[in-house]
Amino acid sequence: MTENTIDVMVRENSGKGAARTARREGLVPGVIYGGGKDPVSINIPFNALFTRLKAGKFLSTLLTVNIDGKKEKVICRGVQRHVVKDLPTHVDFLRLSDKSRINLFIPVVFENEETCPGLKKGGTLTVVRNEVELKVTANNIPDHLTVDLAEAQIGDVIHISDIELPAGTTPVITGRDFVIANIGSPSSLRSADAEEEAEAAEDEAEAKDE
Structure with a gap:
């Protein structure tokens, strides 16, 4: 999984005074916790954080925070915002260990579109x-999920069950085989089908009138 890296700096002092000073300097105070440490x-540069938000x-x-050259895997567990301006304050x-279980959005990549039989037929x-x-x-963490369209035909529906997931990975949505x-x-074919359905409906109506 490609990690997003954010450069941060250690905030030497704690408390409301230090936090206010950081904000005046264009920084957003924060804390990294968990992971047995x-x-x-x-402090995080405001512009860098705001862009990612x-x-x-x-x-x-999944994020990587770079603290003076030391990198740690983390995931955000909360963003406090200004009650009026709605800007991060x-x-x-949360630190992650290699065994941590987390929810992430993974992109879907479609392969072999150029040779897909269904697409070649229009x-x-x-x-x-x-x-x-x-x-x-x-x-x-996978970089992406792959859907191979090499043999896909018109009318085919790809469900999550059709995609091979890495070991230990499960969809957050459970209880249904949702469509990808x-x-x-x-x-042109849809139009022809619609015309045929309309003609069939007219024939049926005429039969009833007789």
């Missing part, structure tokens, strides 16, 4: 989910 107070899914993205990060690939939220182990994508009929 002592908590570490940190705007990108979305910050609470379910404090961030909590079918259309409709992507229902371009990413899937999975429960994964921190030391075995499908290959629909060409528009």
Whole structure:
């Protein structure tokens, strides 16, 4: 899994005074805890944090914090915001061990579109989910999920059960075999089908009138 790296710095002093000073200097105070180690107070450049928050899914993205050259895997466990401006004022990060179980959104990649029989016949690939939220182990996070379209035909529906998941990885959504994508009929074929259905309906109506 490609990790997002954020450069942070140790915050020597704690308390509200130190936090206010950090914010005046364009920094967001935070803390890294867990993993059997002592908590570490940190400061994060506001612009770097704000950019990642705007990108979305910050609470379910594996991150690497770089503290003076020392890197640790973390996941965000909370962002406090200003009650009026809605800007970040404090961030909590949880350290991860190799055995930690976390929920992450993993992108879906479609392969062999150029040779897909259904697409070559004019079918259309409709992507229902371009990413899937999975429960994964921190030391075995996939870069992506692969859907092979080499033999996919018009009318085929790809479900999560059709995708091979890494060992120990499970979908967060349980209880149903949800759809990832499908290959629909060409528009011309759909139009012809619609006309046939309309004609059949008219014939049935006429038969009833007789």
